[in-house]
Amino acid sequence: MPRFAANLSLLYQEHPFLDRFAAAARDGFAAVEFLFPYAFAPADLAARLAAHGLQQVLLNAPPGDWDAGERGIAALPGREAEFRTGFARALDYAHALQCPRIHVLAGIVEPDADLAACEATYQVNLQWAADQAATAGKTVLIEPINTRDFPGYLLQTQAQAHAIVASLGAPNLMVQMDLYHCQIMEGDVATKLRTYLPQGRVGHIQIAGVPERHEPDVGELNYAYLLGVIDEVSAQCGWNGWVGCEYRPRRGAAPGATRSGLGWLPHVRG
Template sequence: MPKFAANLTMLYNELPFLDRFEAAAKSGFKGVEFLFPYAHGAELIRDKALQAGVQIVLHNLPAGDWDAGERGIACLPARVAEFREGVAKAIDYARVLGVTQLNCLAGKAPAGADPAALRSTFVDNLRYAAAQLAPHGIRLLIEPINTYDIPGFYLNRTAQALSIMDEVGSDNLFLQYDIYHMQRTEGELAATMQKQLARIAHLQLADNPGRNEPGTGEINYRFLFQHIDAIGYTGWIGCEYKPKTTTTAGLGWLSAL
């Protein structure tokens, strides 16, 4: 049976962030994830999760100015010092929160940027981050994201991510495979998950089109959940979708599928 974690950035967003832990627990979720914890103290977030009885399974490294449209800085040559500061901050939070996986968003490639410089910067930053996280028992993840939703996003295909992981050469770097993003970009969901199972540390889901809950679009989640079980995936699946109405009203898929 897959283990589902509520993405608290996307779900229960009618509630203040710190109230979403309890709401997720009441819906039956045992795990939660979110994009960023940095607007709140780590101890406060930890206490909310403990009170709700949920495990925090994932959050992201700092990703630049999100409100201004930035979606990561890891590939940007001029932001290396800021990236490294963010790694230290993320480790501090993860240690308090008991988080053992941190996702690194690559960022958007600036128009006219040298592709070789972007890749070299990304590789060097990942090598640094993976080495910094390892002594704390924290795995580093990278996530390909479709360029329909985020035009210009640097890391956008599975093969590209695997090639970069090979170049980094760290045994502490893994793939975060988002079913929604990869359906939009390349398809071949079941075959890719099976082939790359050893390199996938975390899955995320949403249906397509619309990025809504499973069962609202074209992805055969009944088949995929059975397939994920059959191939032996034992990690978490983050529910990173936009509820069509409210989170609670849209949770029928959990029992239906």
């Protein structure tokens, strides 16, 4: 079965953030991911990873003003200098944490925005980021995100993301395939896994139940089947990435909430 990484931004919210590393390791995770590390010193995060024998497999570049509703700035004309400064900071953290992947959020496009200008800005920024990341031995990821959670988000479908990656042609620019977002926007998830994994442009997968974004054993997606598809296709094409558990436990931040919801994991691990 695929290798699973705990998303520490969503899981283990019953613990202070720096204590979530230990909780994930106790529950058998060998790797973690999170959204934004920038509230903590790189050395403190690296120490937690080392202390608990964890790999950091993914982090996000700065998204702009998250609290004000921004969800990335890579596609926003006029924010190029801010994007580059933020991405350089992400590279510093990725180096300190030995993290191989950085997700770049595209951003929310206003209804009256010049869509062509936004798309052009996005591609220029991605090419620049991929060049910078290549020098550092890192991979840049882009993720289609559903417009129910992020209304107006620029990058919405797998086909759109793969077309951008193919067009730019940077070998270290790849797609972050979140099956939760994929189901909401497009459906037909198993076929998309069979289509895109063999093409070699999927750098990371994430999972969550649909529609509430709770544990993957709740909702309309059959993850036991889908994880089997990933396993089957990986055996054929050599995909060996991580599957990030990016969901909100049903019990929220109640004591033991995350652990009590991990009953699905032993069944899919076999």
